Amino acid sequence: AQSVTQLDSQVPVFEEAPVELRCNYSSSVSVYLFWYVQYPNQGLQLLLKYLSGSTLVESINGFEAEFNKSQTSFHLRKPSVHISDTAEYFCAVSEGDSSYKLIFGSGTRLLVRP
Amino acid sequence: EAQVTQNPRYLITVTGKKLTVTCSQNMNHEYMSWYRQDPGLGLRQIYYSMNVEVTDKGDVPEGYKVSRKEKRNFPLILESPSPNQTSLYFCASSLGYPIGTQYFGPGTRLLVL
Numbered sequence: 001a002q003s004v005t006q007l008d009s010q011v012p013v014f015e016e017a018p019v020e021l022r023c024n025y026s027s028s029v030s031v032y033l034f035w036y037v038q039y040p041n042q043g044l045q046l047l048l049k050y051l052s053g054s055t056l057v058e059s060i061n062g063f064e065a066e067f068n069k070s071q072t073s074f075h076l077r078k079p080s081v082h083i084s085d086t087a088e089y090f091c092a093v094s095e096g097d098s099s100y101k102l103i104f105g106s107g108t109r110l111l112v113r114p
Numbered sequence: 115e116a117q118v119t120q121n122p123r124y125l126i127t128v129t130g131k132k133l134t135v136t137c138s139q140n141m142n143h144e145y146m147s148w149y150r151q152d153p154g155l156g157l158r159q160i161y162y163s164m165n166v167e168v169t170d171k172g173d174v175p176e177g178y179k180v181s182r183k184e185k186r187n188f189p190l191i192l193e194s195p196s197p198n199q200t201s202l203y204f205c206a207s208s209l210g211y212p213i214g215t216q217y218f219g220p221g222t223r224l225l226v227l
Contacts, residue, residue: 004156006156009154034215036218042220042221043118043204043218043219043220043221044157044204044206044216044218045218046215046216046217049215090156090157100145100162100164100170101159101162101172101173102147102159102216103159104149104156104157104158105156106154106155106156107156
């Protein structure tokens with residue numbers, strides 16, 4: 001069965017430091033991969049997505065994620081975080097073009113300290 | 115403005131009292147979905163709809179009902195709420211494939227006493 005694992009429930013980091021949020025998935029077929037961000041008391045917003053093509057995808061606010069098929073991973077990175085990046089981040093997977101289901105990980109809370 | 119709206123945003127009710135949470139989108143999206151968010155569990159899909167009059171169960175459908183009579187609306191119905199349905203609920207919509215590119219509503223926080 002399809003599943004998504006986010007091993008870190010919380011990641012504390014100092015402002016301007018780099019960060020990596022880990023995401024691993026299990027699936028026997030081709031997948032689409034997504035990162036969503038949830039700011040306090042808000043709904044989820046799509047941060048970036050991998051559908052096909054280049055395995056490195058970027059967001060407009062400096063985050064990037066790399067699809068690694070052999071390691072079934074889609075880790076999220078940012079070279080220098082800001083206080084405003086404090087939020088909860090969810091990795092999600094859907095199985096290609098035939099699935100109507102989006103499976104979410106349990107989330108990672110990124111806490112950026114000054 | 116393109117958006118997904120939910121009402122009410124907050125709701126306190128008692129066990130067994132039927133309630134409906136409304137969801138509406140103004141983007142002419144075919145796909146709509148309901149999720150519940152619980153600490154440590156992330157988001158779990160309750161029901162989804164591929165189009166008008168077409169719905170299917172997600173991973174946690176027990177205790178919930180949905181309907182899709184119009185393209186823009188997708189209400190979530192709790193016929194007999196129980197305390198284990200206390201949660202934060204999100205509605206989302208998507209134009210189509212891939213369904214992962216979803217637009218989320220602001221959430222409805224439900225407390226069942």
